[in-house]
Amino acid sequence: MISELKKSEFYRCSDLLYEQGQLEIKAVVEGVNPGRIFVDDIESPASGFIWLGNNDGFLFIGDERNEVFNTELNHFIDTVIIPEARKVGLTWFEGIGNHNKWDETIKKVFENRNLGSWNQRVYTLQxxxxxxxxxxxxxxxxxxxxxxxxxxxxxxxxxxxxxxxxxxxxxxxxxxxxxxxxxxxxxxxxxxxxxxxxxxxxxxxxxxxxxxxxxxxxxxxxxxxxxxxxxxxxxxxxxxxxxxxxxxxxxxxxxxxxxxxxxxxxxxxxxxxxxx
Structure with a gap:
């Protein structure tokens, strides 16, 4: 069952993060920037997704092969996420994997959703x-x-x-x-x-x-x-x-x-x- 973590519980997701992944995910998990986290198991999460506080996407973390989590996603998005997203003016769901193994899972889970895609580039400056x-x-x-x-x-x-x-x-x-x-x-x-x-x-x-x-x-x-x-x-x-x-x-x-x-x-x- 997918459940939402309290902010005080975000630390439980620290081990799910891909080291070379997006900075935004770490910022939310560490409590620096706002966001919401939904996971398969509150006490010991294996998979989850983060709703960025600036409404700039939903980022999937952890085990992309977690079938229990994956099979619940569509229902949870339809019944929980979409109604709340509409309240803040969102009309699209934007999903991103914390690592590229999530790509095939996202395509499979949402194959009946008329799924589109785009490419992002990340740069740093030393x-x-x-x-x-x-x-x-x-x-x-x-x-x-x-x-x-x-x-x-x-x-x-x-x-x-x-x-x-x-x-x-x-x-x-x-x-x-x-x-x-x-x-x-x-x-x-x-x-x-x-x-x-x-x-x-x-x-x-x-x-x-x-x-x-x-x-x-x-x-x-x-x-x-x-x-x-x-x-x-x-x-x-x-x-x-x-x-x-x-x-x-x-x-x-x-x-x-x-x-x-x-x-x-x-x-x-x-x-x-x-x-x-």
Whole structure:
């Protein structure tokens, strides 16, 4: 029977994690970032899946050959997950294996779901690989600022769209305080609006997973690259390791990462199906 773990029980999944797997999974299990965990056995889990707190997917962990768990998945998703997912506006289930042995299992379990797939690439940057000496000057009217507590609180109401920053941080973090204790971040401001952000979305030890977004009307100005370089330089100065996870089809994002010096660490496949 699939059951949900309490946060205080997440540690029971530590031995199920693949060492070379996604950073986000470790961040949730270690309690750094929010998420929910569902397992086959609360006392001694062998298989399970993690619902990331930012609603960016369901990641399968542990034994992919666990038939008891696998045969219950469809019913559990239909009766428990989908109703709750709809409440937060999700219309698709996105499933990812913590290791590639899950790929065949996911395809088999969801073979009647009109399953689609996509490819992801994961990069990290070490200090020796960083291609420095970038020109950080950006178009007139744009300024790079640190995402500080003062900026976040916006007490002087100087930022007109502060809810953009609030929503981005709180997608990944249980509270602003947790982010400021654990994370790093920068934004680009134009005419009293935050138009681009780059910050630690998930953190495990000294590894910081980059979350980056530029508002559509300000794209094409290399703002993402400029703010990412600022973020990366801060990380390297403080012995932190930047981690970049992006879709293989996102050529601009890959170009930014590779131009800075990120190296491809591993790749994985994501699977999705639409809620009926």
């Amino acid at each position: 200090k020796n690989d960083y291609k420095g000496n970038f020109e950080l000057a950006i178009e007139e009217g744009y300024n790079i600022v640190e995402i500080s507590e003062i900026l976040f609180k916006n007490s002087d109401k100087s930022i007109e769209n502060i809810e953009f920053l609030h929503s981005k941080i709180l997608e990944c973090w249980s509270s602003p305080e947790r982010f400021f204790n654990e994370g790093v971040g920068y934004g680009v401001v134009c005419k009293n609006k935050i138009v681009s952000v780059c910050f630690s979305g998930f953190v495990v030890d000294n590894v910081h997973c980059i979350d980056i977004e530029t508002l559509e009307e300000h794209q094409g100005k290399k703002l993402a690259q400029k703010v990412a370089i600022t973020f990366v330089e801060n990380c390297l100065e403080n012995n932190l390791v930047p981690y970049w996870d992006c879709m293989e089809s996102n050529k601009p994002s890959i170009a930014v990462a590779e131009n800075i010096g990120f190296r491809n660490l591993f790749n994985y496949i994501g699977y999705d199906f639409k809620f009926e």
